[in-house]
Amino acid sequence: MEPAGAEPLLKEFAPKVAWDPEVEAYLRGALGDERFERTAAALCRPPRTTSFRVNTLRASPSEVVAAVRQQLGPEAAEGVVSIHPQVPCVVLLRGSGPHAVDYGAAGGREVVVSRKAAEAVLRGAPVYAPGVLAASGGVGRGDLVALAAALERPGTDTPEITRGTTLYDSARAAAAAATAAGSAAAGGSDAAATVAAAAPAGRATEAADMVSAEVAEAEAACGPQAGQAGAAAAAPAAMEEGNGPQEEGEAGAAAGADAGSRDGTATASTSAVARPAEAGAAPGGAETLSLRARRRQRHRQHQQQLQQGGPGAPEQLRHKGRQQAGPAGPAAAPAAAIGTGTRAAAGAPDSSGGAGAQQPLPLPPGWTASSQGPVPPRTGLYVGLARAVMGRQEMFRAREGLALELVQPVFAVPPAVSGLPPGWGMLQNLPSVVAALVLAAPVPVPGRVSEGPGGQLPGGGLRPGLAAGMRVLDMCAAPGGKTTLIAALMGDVGEVVAFDRTHAKVGEVVALAREMGVTCVTAQKMDAGRALALPAAAGRPVGGGAADAGADADAEEAAGPERSQQLQQQPGPQPVSEKARRREERRRANMLKRGIVPPEPAAAAAGQPGSFPPESFDALLLDAPCSALGLRPRLQQQAGALYLRQCAAAQRRLVDGAVRLLRPGGAMVYSTCTINPGENEAVVRYLLDKYGAAMQLVAAGPPFLGGPGLVGRHPTAAEPGVPATAAAGAAGAAAGGHAGTGGGSGDGADSGGERWLTEAEAALVQRFDPAAGAGAGGGDDVAADHIGFFVAKFVKTGPVPWES
Numbered sequence: 001m002e003p004a005g006a007e008p009l010l011k012e013f014a015p016k017v018a019w020d021p022e023v024e025a026y027l028r029g030a031l032g033d034e035r036f037e038r039t040a041a042a043l044c045r046p047p048r049t050t051s052f053r054v055n056t057l058r059a060s061p062s063e064v065v066a067a068v069r070q071q072l073g074p075e076a077a078e079g080v081v082s083i084h085p086q087v088p089c090v091v092l093l094r095g096s097g098p099h100a101v102d103y104g105a106a107g108g109r110e111v112v113v114s115r116k117a118a119e120a121v122l123r124g125a126p127v128y129a130p131g132v133l134a135a136s137g138g139v140g141r142g143d144l145v146a147l148a149a150a151l152e153r154p155g156t157d158t159p160e161i162t163r164g165t166t167l168y169d170s171a172r173a174a175a176a177a178a179t180a181a182g183s184a185a186a187g188g189s190d191a192a193a194t195v196a197a198a199a200p201a202g203r204a205t206e207a208a209d210m211v212s213a214e215v216a217e218a219e220a221a222c223g224p225q226a227g228q229a230g231a232a233a234a235a236p237a238a239m240e241e242g243n244g245p246q247e248e249g250e251a252g253a254a255a256g257a258d259a260g261s262r263d264g265t266a267t268a269s270t271s272a273v274a275r276p277a278e279a280g281a282a283p284g285g286a287e288t289l290s291l292r293a294r295r296r297q298r299h300r301q302h303q304q305q306l307q308q309g310g311p312g313a314p315e316q317l318r319h320k321g322r323q324q325a326g327p328a329g330p331a332a333a334p335a336a337a338i339g340t341g342t343r344a345a346a347g348a349p350d351s352s353g354g355a356g357a358q359q360p361l362p363l364p365p366g367w368t369a370s371s372q373g374p375v376p377p378r379t380g381l382y383v384g385l386a387r388a389v390m391g392r393q394e395m396f397r398a399r400e401g402l403a404l405e406l407v408q409p410v411f412a413v414p415p416a417v418s419g420l421p422p423g424w425g426m427l428q429n430l431p432s433v434v435a436a437l438v439l440a441a442p443v444p445v446p447g448r449v450s451e452g453p454g455g456q457l458p459g460g461g462l463r464p465g466l467a468a469g470m471r472v473l474d475m476c477a478a479p480g481g482k483t484t485l486i487a488a489l490m491g492d493v494g495e496v497v498a499f500d501r502t503h504a505k506v507g508e509v510v511a512l513a514r515e516m517g518v519t520c521v522t523a524q525k526m527d528a529g530r531a532l533a534l535p536a537a538a539g540r541p542v543g544g545g546a547a548d549a550g551a552d553a554d555a556e557e558a559a560g561p562e563r564s565q566q567l568q569q570q571p572g573p574q575p576v577s578e579k580a581r582r583r584e585e586r587r588r589a590n591m592l593k594r595g596i597v598p599p600e601p602a603a604a605a606a607g608q609p610g611s612f613p614p615e616s617f618d619a620l621l622l623d624a625p626c627s628a629l630g631l632r633p634r635l636q637q638q639a640g641a642l643y644l645r646q647c648a649a650a651q652r653r654l655v656d657g658a659v660r661l662l663r664p665g666g667a668m669v670y671s672t673c674t675i676n677p678g679e680n681e682a683v684v685r686y687l688l689d690k691y692g693a694a695m696q697l698v699a700a701g702p703p704f705l706g707g708p709g710l711v712g713r714h715p716t717a718a719e720p721g722v723p724a725t726a727a728a729g730a731a732g733a734a735a736g737g738h739a740g741t742g743g744g745s746g747d748g749a750d751s752g753g754e755r756w757l758t759e760a761e762a763a764l765v766q767r768f769d770p771a772a773g774a775g776a777g778g779g780d781d782v783a784a785d786h787i788g789f790f791v792a793k794f795v796k797t798g799p800v801p802w803e804s
């Protein structure tokens with residue numbers, strides 16, 4: 001029966017993600033308030049365009065388009081699949097959103113998933129068992145549930161939700177209310193009828209299924225009274241997976257609720273508790289009970305106390321992290337019977353069976369009638385409507401497997417391209433593809449000056465950034481998306497040396513290279529900051545120990561005291577014991593077995609084993625580890641000011657090595673997936689200020705798909721990479737400081753502060769703005785809906801001295 005006034009409970013997706021206050025003030029100062037707001041809103045959403053980079057060694061873009069069309073069917077593919085007009089090796093798959101979702105269809109049942117799982121859901125993924133944190137007590141296979149992210153308090157994961165937490169089950173509560181309403185519902189009150197209609201068929205049976213043998217044992221020991229039979233059976237079911245006292249409060253609510261559903265519809269559960277009742281209460285029985293059973297018993301005693309209005313009863317319900325439902329007693333009875341929401345405590349039910357239970361039951365404040373029953377007020381961050389593939393208990397017991405599949409997504413992402421033959425390409429965000437293409441774009445021959453985008457000079461003077469036969473370094477390569485694209489752009493001829501810092505990550509590069517069928521990639525475990533081998537006479541490696549005092553300080557700041565000690569102890573050649581030699585041999589053999597090229601022992605003479613002498617590479621990509629503040633969607637921004645400083649310091653250290661590893665005439669691309677100017681424009685400024693005599697900024701394109709960089713300086717930040725204080729940031733914003741549009745000095749003059757680019761320099765780099773095509777509040781150009789990204793390109797015009 002459709003209750004009167006029921007309508008879909010549509011909810012818009014409009015999360016308010018909290019930032020670290022210092023970081024927010026800094027970014028507001030950098031971008032200006034309006035751009036910051038748009039950027040922050042865009043970062044909560046996934047890009048609506050998915051890009052598939054075609055591996056042109058194996059397939060052509062039109063073959064990929066044809067295969068995807070065939071997979072989708074001509075109608076579904078219409079307007080969804082296309083080749084990127086400026087980046088022909090990319091096939092675009094368009095999605096849509098955000099769409100309003102009818103959470104009312106879930107009838108109050110919900111599942112809370114981890115933040116990461118919620119972000120994956122927004123990108124169209126289903127939820128696997130490990131991502132489930134909490135679920136309503138009665139969720140069974142096939143049920144529709146509202147999916148929420150564990151993020152109800154901005155800035156922190158909701159502390160009271162841990163894996164296995166039982167959420168309040170409004171279906172049960174409604175059922176209880178229906179029973180409590182009893183004759184009142186029959187009396188014709190609309191509200192009472194709404195509540196009474198809400199008891200979903202089959203819930204009680206499901207509850208009975210959840211009553212375990214242990215529960216029966218507990219019942220036997222404590223001998224439930226007739227009126228509590230249902231409650232006694234249901235409470236443990238709700239607590240089964242619970243974790244501590246706070247669940248007891250909820251269990252109480254569920255218990256009261258289930259009593260109703262049982263009375264109304266079930267026989268199985270009644271018989272489940274009948275046996276113990278027959279057994280009667282054994283006074284000493286509690287001694288033999290399990291801890292869990294004793295908790296349940298205590299809980300039921302509390303319930304009884306409450307029902308009898310016993311002293312101190314309300315305290316029993318005041319559990320940590322819960323809100324009180326309001327005063328107990330007859331006036332609060334309806335709200336108490338129905339409950340006040342997922343994370344609200346149960347109020348004291350009016351158990352007198354008297355006045356309260358006889359009154360018609362209005363919906364409590366904030367509740368909504370839906371076609372499936374009353375729904376509690378929702379405060380969570382909801383990310384879609386899903387169908388449970390597993391029952392509640394299985395979700396928590398299973399270590400793997402599909403737990404929930406999306407029924408109504410907030411964002412419709414294009415279907416997976418999983419049906420394509422292996423090696424035809426990979427999902428890779430467009431700015432990443434652009435970064436590798438930019439490296440390949442022609443660069444001016446050293447000695448000549450580039451003039452504006454394109455770097456074209458009258459009469460030519462250009463040479464390719466990448467070409468077959470070159471030796472190229474990808475300094476931070478895993479999982480290898482750009483490495484394999486670079487290899488393909490070189491026609492798989494030459495050598496692409498790919499560093500990453502763990503064996504596991506190097507393994508990812510090896511695996512991807514295999515899948516893509518490229519053979520010119522040499523993946524190597526290496527701390528890229530220590531990859532530069534110096535002649536023994538030069539002492540410490542430049543890239544690793546940093547070239548000067550400033551960089552040393554940066555490295556120490558980035559790495560902490562332990563690493564700084566290591567830096568000072570950089571060894572020259574060390575005597576090697578027989579045992580160490582054998583261990584090294586085994587390690588190398590193992591690496592070779594896994595397809596990883598071990599560093600050459602001979603090169604270990606100065607610096608890190610496997611390190612390279614200066615000027616070893618014809619081209620170089622530094623896709624730096626960064627704060628990743630451009631990745632989307634992000635439902636929480638955890639980065640703090642110190643972390644941003646550390647990222648920038650580590651990047652400067654990597655730059656110090658990179659400029660030396662590149663040979664004169666070679667091209668270098670520096671890229672990040674962050675919107676933080678401290679890691680983008682400020683790092684470019686650092687490189688130009690320090691190595692400007694040998695490194696020239698050139699146009700980062702074609703293709704040119706991003707916007708210009710930020711000009712001038714941060715209005716308030718005091719030193720490179722250091723965010724402004726909240727107060728200073730607010731002052732800067734109030735003063736209208738918007739360096740991104742020229743609010744700073746724009747001359748790069750050194751009067752302190754975090755300095756960025758000049759107008760001319762800013763025009764050469766590409767800054768991908770996540771708000772550029774994000775819809776709702778930003779632009780609405782689906783094709784321009786990207787992650788935040790930054791690309792700068794340099795050409796080496798002369799040698800960089802060892803000590804500079």
Ligand SMILES: C[S@@+](CC[C@H](N)C(=O)[O-])C[C@H]1O[C@@H](n2cnc3c(N)ncnc32)[C@H](O)[C@@H]1O
Binds near residue numbers: 481500527623624
């Ligand atoms: C932005 S990701 C690289 C993504 C990669 N370029 C791609 O397109 O697939 C940065 C990588 O740098 C690696 N990394 C971080 N610090 C490093 C270091 N000191 N040396 C080498 N790799 C490092 C991380 O492990 C991570 O895989």
